[in-house]
Amino acid sequence: xxxxxxxxxxxxxxxxxxxxxxxxxxxxxxxxxxxxxxxxxxxxxxxxxxxxxxxxxxxxxxxxxxxxxxxxxxxxxxxxxxxxxxxxxxxxxxxxxxxxxxxxxxxxxxxxxxxxxxxxxxxxxxxxxxxxxxxxxxxxxxxxxxxxxxxxxxxxxxxxxxxxxxxxxxxxxxxxxxxxxxxxxxxxxxxxxxxxxxxxxxxxxxx
Amino acid sequence: xxxxxxxxxxxxxxxxxxxxxxxxxxxxxxxxxxxxxxxxxxxxxxxxxxxxxxxxxxxxxxxxxxxxxxxxxxxxxxxxxxxxxxxxxxxxxxxxxxxxxxxxxxxxxxxxxxxxxxxxxxxxxxxxxxxxxxxxxxxxxxxxxxxxxxxxxxxxxxxxxxxxxxxxxxxxxxxxxxxxxxxxxxxxxxxxxxxxxxxxxxxxxxxxxxxxxxxxxxxxxxxxxxxxxxxxxxxxxxxxxxxxxxxxxxxxxxxxx
Numbered sequence: 088x089x090x091x092x093x094x095x096x097x098x099x100x101x102x103x104x105x106x107x108x109x110x111x112x113x114x115x116x117x118x119x120x121x122x123x124x125x126x127x128x129x130x131x132x133x134x135x136x137x138x139x140x141x142x143x144x145x146x147x148x149x150x151x152x153x154x155x156x157x158x159x160x161x162x163x164x165x166x167x168x169x170x171x172x173x174x175x176x177x178x179x180x181x182x183x184x185x186x187x188x189x190x191x192x193x194x195x196x197x198x199x200x201x202x203x204x205x206x207x208x209x210x211x212x213x214x215x216x217x218x219x220x221x222x223x224x225x226x227x228x229x230x231x232x233x234x235x236x237x238x239x240x241x242x243x244x245x246x247x248x249x250x251x252x253x254x255x256x257x258x259x260x261x262x263x264x265x266x267x268x269x270x271x272x273x274x275x276x277x278x279x280x281x282x283x284x285x286x287x288x289x290x291x292x293x294x
Numbered sequence: 295x296x297x298x299x300x301x302x303x304x305x306x307x308x309x310x311x312x313x314x315x316x317x318x319x320x321x322x323x324x325x326x327x328x329x330x331x332x333x334x335x336x337x338x339x340x341x342x343x344x345x346x347x348x349x350x351x352x353x354x355x356x357x358x359x360x361x362x363x364x365x366x367x368x369x370x371x372x373x374x375x376x377x378x379x380x381x382x383x384x385x386x387x388x389x390x391x392x393x394x395x396x397x398x399x400x401x402x403x404x405x406x407x408x409x410x411x412x413x414x415x416x417x418x419x420x421x422x423x424x425x426x427x428x429x430x431x432x433x434x435x436x437x438x439x440x441x442x443x444x445x446x447x448x449x450x451x452x453x454x455x456x457x458x459x460x461x462x463x464x465x466x467x468x469x470x471x472x473x474x475x476x477x478x479x480x481x482x483x484x485x486x487x488x489x490x491x492x493x494x495x496x497x498x499x500x501x502x503x504x505x506x507x508x509x510x511x512x513x514x515x516x517x518x519x520x521x522x523x524x525x526x527x528x529x530x531x532x533x534x535x536x537x538x539x540x541x542x543x544x545x546x547x548x549x550x551x
Contacts, residue, residue, distance in 0.1 A: 119450075119451075120451060122450075122451060122452025122453065123451070123452045126451045126452070151297075151306070152297075152306070153297050153298060153302060153303045153306055154297065154298060155298060155303060156303055156306070156307055159307065160306075160307075160310060163310060163311065163314055164314075167314045167317065167318060170318055171317075171318070171321055174321055174322060174325050174329070175321075175325070177325070177329045177332065178325040178328040178329045178332065179328070181332040181333075181335075181336055185336070185445075190451075239452075243452075265500050265501060268452055268453065268500070268501050269501055
């Protein structure tokens with residue numbers, strides 16, 4: 088169940104092989120949904136679910152998929168899963184589906200999904216593929232949360248919508264930095280995280 | 295079988311698409327009634343929210359809605375009531391109700407807990423990424439906004455999507471649609487700017503210039519056709535609650551001199 092290889096499939100994406108920080112995938116959504124914590128969390132959970140299931144399905148089908156049209160097959164599986172998730176949310180959890188509106192669609196275009204299907208699920212059995220999907224989803228969610236934490240705190244002075252910066256700071260001239268809410272600062276925040284991450288993991292540094 | 299032969303690939307693709315299509319169509323059909331119900335309930339919640347009535351559980355929304363909304367009306371550009379059948383205003387599809395010449399003007403007449411009468415007017419417009427819409431509750435003086443609720447399809451979270459936040463919607467309360475007897479709507483503008491037509495204004499959302507402008511334009515565009523209806527209300531001061539049968543008379547009574 089949890090051989091060394093499976094453990095690697097699960098734990099490597101959290102740090103040494105993080106999809107966002109090391110493979111630089113899924114940056115687009117990391118910029119779009121991290122203005123505050125709540126959408127970041129929900130986006131993370133949705134990506135974990137879709138990634139894990141599409142990995143498993145593609146892994147089951149991997150021996151039958153014709154090489155020439157494998158990308159199309161992968162895309163159809165991902166798109167179908169995303170639509171199903173969306174429809175179920177609209178029917179059974181309308182409020183959440185409203186909050187997520189665009190994000191759900193964005194999952195289809197998330198490079199991490201195609202990347203993992205192509206690089207892992209096409210060559211591995213379903214169980215490691217499932218672990219790989221969960222691991223990569225978690226690695227992605229982690230980065231989203233760190234970025235969203237700083238952006239929401241410095242940009243709006245809130246966390247999960249609650250004001251955390253005390254009023255006396257504002258009274259003494261502190262101001263929320265509106266720039267943090269805009270996409271460019273998300274890119275810079277991701278850059279700073281990559282910098283810190285690489286300075287702590289010397290083997291990741293390129294010469 | 296050769297996995298790379300044309301026949302295999304075409305068959306594979308065809309079967310896969312058929313299979314996925316069937317599954318999706320089945321799921322869509324199976325969930326549709328539930329989804330429609332959710333959407334209708336959500337609309338009711340938005341209308342109640344414009345009236346500052348807290349949304350109850352999904353199962354009770356319909357009852358609460360029917361308790362407060364006493365009458366649905368359609369009015370015309372001259373302010374006359376043209377239809378008052380049940381749910382006639384609720385059922386107007388604002389998405390298809392855009393062309394000014396053939397626009398229907400739905401009004402929901404409501405009686406809130408303190409006994410006062412409010413009129414809810416739906417508005418519909420464009421944000422940055424897609425449609426935005428809302429419900430504006432107006433006092434029976436035909437001028438003062440009692441409450442507002444805005445929704446959107448796909449505005450940027452944390453930026454344009456903040457039009458759904460209570461703090462933004464509350465700013466509309468007690469603003470006046472008319473200035474010196476002229477319809478002016480309410481402008482949404484950057485702090486420091488002044489509305490050119492002298493309308494009352496509220497602050498735009500930071501980082502959401504286009505969505506804020508969309509709200510402003512939507513208010514002006516959708517509420518302007520109601521100005522005759524609202525004016526009549528102002529002249530009559532307090533419009534009596536017409537029973538469905540007595541609508542014709544009331545309309546005539548309120549004709550401006």
